[in-house]
Amino acid sequence: MTQTWSITYEIFRKKGSQAAHYDRFEMKVDPDEYVLDGIERIWAFHDRSLVFSHACHHSTCGACGMVVNGVEKLTCITPIRSVTKDGGVIRVEPMRNFPVISDLSVDMTVFYQRMESVGHQPVVSIAHEDSKGKFDPDDDLLRLSDCIECGLCISACPIALTTPAYLGPAVLAGAQQSGDLNLCVLELVDSENGAWRCHSAYECTEVCPSHVDPAWRIMDLRKKLVSRRIKKFFGVK
Amino acid sequence: MDKPQAIVIGAGFTGVAVAYDLAQRGIKVTVLERGPLVNGTSGRTHGLLHSGARYAVDDQESAIECIDENLVLRKIIPQVIEPNGGLFIALNESDMAYREAFIQGCADCHISIEELNPRQALTLEPNLNPKLITAFKVPDGTFDPLRLAMGFAASANTHGAEFHLFCEVQDFILDGMGNVKGVKYLDRSSNQINDINSDIVINAAGVWAGEVAALAGNIDLPIKPTPGVMVAYDQRLCQRVINRLNEPGDGDIIVPQRKMITVGTTSFEADNLDYIPVFDDQVQLMFDRGCELIPAIKHTKERGAFMASRPLLDSGTKGRSLTRTFKCFDHKESDNVDGLVTITGGKATTMRLMAEKTADLVCQKLGMHVPCQTAEIPILSYRKFHIAQTREVA
Amino acid sequence: MAKHPQKPINLIKWFDPRNKSLGSWAFILNRITGLGLTLYLFLHLIMLGQLAGGPEAYDGFIALVKNPIFLAGELLVIAAAFIHGLNGIRIGITSFGIAGGKQKQLFIGLMTVAIIAIIYFAIRMFTH
Known part of the structure; x- marks a missing residue:
């Protein structure tokens, strides 16, 4: 060797x-x-x-x-x-x-503030994190979540390159992972500089060193946002 | 009245915890760190939140500190901890010979343990070596090193502490009597040399504490830097920390974290502390010893190999038998240099306690009577940490 | 919150394909074909404007566009339309959380369809 x-x-x-x-x-x-x-x-x-x-x-x-x-x-x-x-x-x-x-x-300060504001969970249930969003309440084991907040996905993103106001892949993935889309988080992610700003270059997932698959999570977040809007339109709670 | 000014040298676990404790007691704190947060020994830990069981036989003072602080950290900073416990497993007769002493030691140190039969152990952790003879459940855990430090630093921030990263201390400013009145440091991000005056300087430079203290005069600290190698593998093969039930030895622990596991560690003595190479034979040893505990490591990929140098206290013995406890030196008493305190030794798990004792000493020296509150108050989110805004950001 | 000014100067870096993955190639292709089709739309409107100049001007223009250079140009338009359209379907599907993990396979599949279609149109255009 x-x-x-x-x-x-x-x-x-x-x-x-x-x-x-x-x-x-x-x-x-x-x-x-x-x-x-x-x-x-x-x-x-x-x-x-x-x-x-x-x-x-x-x-x-x-x-x-x-x-x-x-x-x-x-x-x-x-x-x-x-x-x-x-x-x-x-x-x-x-x-x-x-x-x-x-x-x-x-300097990662702004990035960390954004991760904080979307409520990304640093520690999660093992079953929750490993199944990409499905939650098994019987499992009481916890582990540190996949996202290590390294910022590589934001560095690789072509949209973050031109629009610094764009929340960026890790932050949107953090919102998806937290599962808690309260009004404050919605205002951030269901907006021009949130989930809808992504233009599907998939570089984030390509460079992620930690199994997060941010692109998948952004798309899943969009699905949740759309179904929320549809339900709201028809008055379903 | 103006707040007294303290300078903390080093932003490892000890430095950030001291900064937090002092800031919370009403002292103006400036932290100087030559690199980024926890770039030395602290960052490069495998992240074991000690239950103390590892030291319950040979180093009971450390063991008691560990279990007490383990429970405190779980309470104040759960945001960085995998609290899943650990197992000590016995694989042969030599391991079994250690069993009685282990049970007794844990009882002496009030560490709660529970013996499991092999079937129970394998139900909890199916990847364990099926040849195990017995197993004990212990309250170990895993933490994220950077975020543990960032949490304490963020809490320090809100009490006004400033963190100057990439600022290397060059010299102390002394009064005519050889007492420390401040420091001179180089800001590496702008290549400028600056001064700060202080009422007290806390040397929390870990393995480098000896070098730092020597800048203030003829001070000799009994620190024995003891590096060890750790190897990370690309799969989470266990949910709990897995320890070998025996005397502390090379490759006797597997720590799970996120989606991987880390096998540690070795123990040797080093000369140059700034760069210690990762030796191939030690990596191989970690692999072999790790496979004894969890055979499936054979089929996993190495993810990283790294080295950290423990700042152990020298009590005249060697390597593994050095104590894992810590010591706070008032250089007024030991060397007749006032205005300088050194804190060294210890474990990540006992960082808060080390800071408490140091802050007690500092307050006593400054004539302040403020109790420590860090064991009760939850630590803020680590994402609230920020560096001092003195430099130009491009 | 801090202000985040846009950085339009970096737009040019969107088109730098070095060290990029397949997803970025799709992203770049979609930008180029999108810009191309927009440009074509304007040309098309100008061409339609010729109708206002009476039958002679229009016939003259039609004769001009029958030459091979213009045909090649038209083929580019067709190619862009197929690439942009089919890639748009991929983005549409994945953007709603469907088959997000299969974006590469989708891209390769749909681009294969686009290439076959482009070849078919090229043969038809140049053999008539």
């Missing part, structure tokens, strides 16, 4: 009001290491000023989302082998559609 590859990391850099640029770091790596391991080594041994976000290193926290060679990746579980070859380049950029704090770190 112990192979050694020579690769080049091209890292997006931005400090304060300085112009953005890329720094190149030539590295010896084991191709079975993860992209984040290399970035951490750059920080530890080459450039202490590198700013990047990470925490759990095993895909439960969602802190280390970045754009790797043009594609959104959770870098702690992305093997180097899967994104480049021996002698190749790994270009690492911060996620799109978020304000950049510095280098590879982005």
Whole structure:
């Protein structure tokens, strides 16, 4: 297993009001290491000023989302082998559609506020989460929900790219998952910048590292919204 | 009267909990963290909410702290916890030899356990090794590391605490007598050096606490960084935490989380704390030991492998036998440096208690008489956390 | 809540197909064919406007559009209509929570139908 590859990391850099640029770091790596391991080594041994976000290193926290060679990746579980070859380049950029704090770190505050406002449940019944929406009240086991709020889906979404007011895939998926469409949540999701803004590019589901399938959830949310409107029209409670 | 100013160095579990406790007691708190939240040891835990049963035989002080705090955290921050309990399982005679001591230890530490026969255990957890001889139910749990810290930080935020991330402490500002009066730090997101004055500095830098304390003078902290490797697999093969019923050892635990499981851990000593490689042979060891507990791991894919360095307290012994409890140092007493307190050691599970003891000491030093309330008040939603808005956001 | 200004400048990035998945290719195709058909609608209205110029002008115009370049253009219109229409059916179905997990298979299936239809029309147009 112990192979050694020579690769080049091209890292997006931005400090304060300085112009953005890329720094190149030539590295010896084991191709079975993860992209984040290399970035951490750059920080530890080459450039202490590198700013990047990470925490759990095993895909439960969602802190280390970045754009790797043009594609959104959770870098702690992305093997180097899967994104480049021996002698190749790994270009690492911060996620799109978020304000950049510095280098590879982005500010998730607005995104977290939105997740909060649609009532996404961080802990759910195991039966509920595993069956994509069906609820088995007999099961008392709980688990942390699939969505790790990494923001990759919002970074990959073409609509979020042009319309920052769009709630975005994770938030709409969060509303669908919570199941509680109260008036406050409805006002957010059954609106121009809510579920109806999605234009079916399916990039969110493509990049999701955590089995959430946001596109499916947005479509399911629409189904719920439509059936609600139809019932309301005919006066059914 | 102006609020006294405290600076907390480090935004790991200890740092955020100290920030929350101090802010709640009416102190103005500024947290300086050289990276993002919980980027060091805290973030890289397998996320076990200890029942204390693991330490009930060898380290009863830790075990009692764990079970007490386990129950507190379940109450104040259920938003980040899978509260499904755990099992200790015995697979051979050596495991069975540990059984009596385990039962006695748990009784001593008031940890409630229940013995199950193999059939009952396999009904609860069908993927367990069918050769198990006996099993005990314990009140373990799983938490999400980042969100646990964010919750405490969010609560600290509402009491006015400010979190400055990517800000690395460069030096202490000392008065003529060698006492700490503030810190000088580098904001890595703008490459600027800033100063803050303080009435008290709390060094919560975990394994790096020794390096930080040394900036204030000739201070020697008894911390023994003890890294361990963990490996995550791509399927949730158990709903509860699975422990090996034996002395603490390598690969003796499987922690479920979201849709995966994590096998941990190893224990060795390291030199460079900023980057410790994940060794292949240790990953293999986790796989082999994990398969003993849950054979189906053989057919799952590795999802991630990572390393964390425990800041254990050195009591003259080695590795596994180091105590998991914590200690708060007033450097006025130990080194004649006033204005600096270090808190280190401990477990994620005991973070709130560590903060309580630290805040007690800080309040005593500042002449304040405010009781701790963190064990009763629920923690706010972790999504209310925000970083200090001093930097320009592009 | 904070203001979120639109970023129309990023529209151009919609059409960048690099590193994109099948869903995005469908998204891009739908934008292009949609814009193409809108453009055609205007041309069509101008052409209809020729009717007001009397029979001679109209006949002259019809003679002009019989040449192969115009035929190819017309084929593009037909292609766009099939792609946009059939993809629209896919989006319509999935948007109401039906077969959301099968969007790729739907896309491939419907585009196969579109290609067959386009070939059929191409043969008819150029052999008459």
